[in-house]
Amino acid sequence: MAKSKKPENDNALPPMPDRRGMEGFMAGLFGGGRGSDPTDAAQDIMYEAWEATSRSKRITLARKALKVSPLCADAYVLLAEEEAGSVEEVLDYYQKGVAAGEEALGPDGFEEYAGRFWGFLETRPYMRARAGLAAVLWRLGQHQEAIDHYQSMLKLNPNDNQGIRYVLAGHLLARDDIKALRKLLKQHEDDGAAAWLYTRALLAFRENDPGAGKLAEEAWLAHSHVPGVLSGKQPLVASIDGYITLGGEDEAADYVDENGQAWQATPGAVAWLAEVTRKLKPRRRRN
Template sequence: MAARRLDPMAMQAATERSMININALMRDKEFASIEEANTFLQEVLKEGGPPPAPADTPLKQAQQVAYDAMEATGRRRVELARRALEISEDCADAWVLLAGEETKSLRRALEYARKGVAAGERALGKEYFEEEAGNFWSIIETRPYMRAMITFADLLWASGDKEEAIAVYQKMLRLNPGDNQGVRYILAQYFAEVDRDDIFEAILEECGEDPTAAIRYSKTLWLFRKEGAGPAADAALDEALQSNPFVPQYLLGRRKLPPGMPDYYSIGDRNEAIVYVLSAAKGWAGTAGALAWLKSRSRKVQRIQ
């Protein structure tokens, strides 16, 4: 029997519940050293884990229900998300869940996500953004807001409001330069479609040696747009082909793309190529001469190999 694939949202909920419980348990404890604290924590975990943290505000109560919703599926997920909002409309995750389950109306999904962003802003407060910018995501309380932001940005892009989507993605990077949600990869795949080469140039400074298709093929396209066919673009494509040889097959239509994103991928495999091409194909197609050069150069490299 095939193993059941874990829902990423359910995994996030379980992880964050545990972190909240541990933080609540450790908050009022005083330890002589880090070693003593770690020993105490290991003992707690051996005994079955920390007790549930007190949900002493409506928002905390709503968040616990939202975590239940993240661990549920289908109709039950929607029911629990709505229950969380009955407790507190400032529960950003509940709005995110409604947006994710809304498959009939992009407009309605976008409105749910917009409400999620507003809810997260209310929950954190204006001063929080000023004091903790740069630390978002590492602080658990910011994660519902950051999930709302990426959901909002993705839906803005899908609805055609691409400049606003770019602005939201860039705000996320200012709040969380560590980029736990992979926003740089998203922008790397989109930059050419909106004719914003400056976006990728900034990304390249942060992750120029990254081996993923999102970075290596985007670097190839960026250099082609900047300098045309030549040694720099050729060398970048050679590196990209070594990282993932399947991308040209999908970009050039030699292999048919599936209707949706794969559930998972690994660096260098076909699913990674599919993820990249589904997001970046319009940028390649919109760059004059790029696909013709890709076809010629990739064939030449394959003959040499």
């Protein structure tokens, strides 16, 4: 899942193009006669903004997009990420972004795309804004409201291209809402991400499940960095480009950042995980 970051300086060049900007290429391929509708025209400006290499240019383009159409949700997303000076401003921008996205799609859009959101480019700005809103609500302590947003987003897009389920699982674990967490884990039981495998192992350990050790082994074989990061023996390695590498040290750091507190709050869990995985060896790859 993408982690938004504010550049350190105005002309900071990102190590790779912003994937949101790449959607502009897709829009050009499949969008037909884009630009005739003000919302489409504003979104095209935002594709340019996502690719701009200076913060001031991105903000200027976002403001320009809103002048073309106040229903441009992505403009509010960018302003929340890069212009807002306080968490209250971030909240305000994301709220405006969600409202703009809802109006742009309209009731017919929600009915047409329900269950397939993100598969259509026109739904993505709304989904980005809503994910941002949920994140800031959680940060402000409005936990149930944040969870409600995440759960609604998964109904709109069960395929979960944004990785909402990983954030939600961590929040449910933090709130000890085990019933809801179990339901979520079951809905994606074949998921091989660290957030899934290690959370399943922790849940089994908490409940003295005899299969907990096996789950921990499976988790380690897929993502061996997590126990070391949890115990403090390995450093937290942040993502370089804002995107998580599956199986990488940055995924382990991201998992511990979101779920480490739940592990530390479970007596003996971190030591148990270290002991279970201490002598394990990676699977040999077949030629």
